[in-house]
Amino acid sequence: MEILVDAKEWEVLSSYAIIDYAVSNGFKSIIKINKTKSGNLYDKSSDGLLILTSEYGKENFHLTNKKNILTMAGMLAHFHNCTEGFIQPQGIKTKVYWGKRAEKYRMLTSKLEKFKSEIKDKENLTPFEEYVMPYIDELLVRAKNSQKVFKSKEYLKLLEESMKKREVCINSASSSTAVVRCGKPLIVKVFDMGYNLCIEDLALLIKHSIEDSKDKNVYKDILKRYRSIRKVDSNLDKIIKAYVSFPYYSLKTIKKYMECKKDDEFYIDKLKRAYSLEKISNIMEADNS
Structure with missing residues (x-):
């Protein structure tokens, strides 16, 4: 079937190359981009x-139950294994x-720090500013706790290792990814794929799964399933939690x-x-208590 995509020409070419590499290494759960009648x-x-x-359904693979969540975790690990080492073709x-x-x-x-500074001594707060006031300090603590991790030697070392391995991510792990x-699940969100830390994909999956299922306990289940297919050192848990717990949508x-x-x-x-x-997906809570 022919579909209209929200992508630039170079993004289509890049996605095609990554998909082709993944499929050649045994990954099948992703749409293929075929040549059109014009040969392009x-x-x-x-x-x-x-x-x-190829034809595919329109029903999203929702992350609202443990079976789907663990299936997606396994598929993600397999994708990461099959795309590691990808070298972009010339041109x-x-x-x-x-x-x-x-x-x-x-x-x-x-x-957020700037926002807090702007309103702390303000006399006439807007309704939104008034609503946010009780939450600002808590959100700042969470955000800064994550920032400490992203400045750590462990995180910088992880970045370096990922670059050496040439890790490739979907850069999307939500109920609209497949x-x-x-x-x-069949991955259809393919135009954001690129070089990145694989644990970012994993963290996105954990965050969306916790928030969609309302179950914080799926964190350990996802890690266990992912680790059964792809190695993730236990000392990286803190970095994963920093990604998951950052209150991104609130900020x-x-x-x-x-x-x-x-x-x-x-x-x-x-x-x-x-x-x-994001209150539910704050899994650094236990570490900071």
């Missing part, structure tokens, strides 16, 4: 790029994410509000949802 990997239309791929650009998420989190932490095909909502300073009720509602979910 995509056709252009007025709406964007069209790619040709093809591959996305590079090493260290970018940690830097994004650092910038969000700085934004669809159901024959009862199993992102506050940042968005700072940029517009309006639609208070909309942002209050958005922050309520983000905060309640």
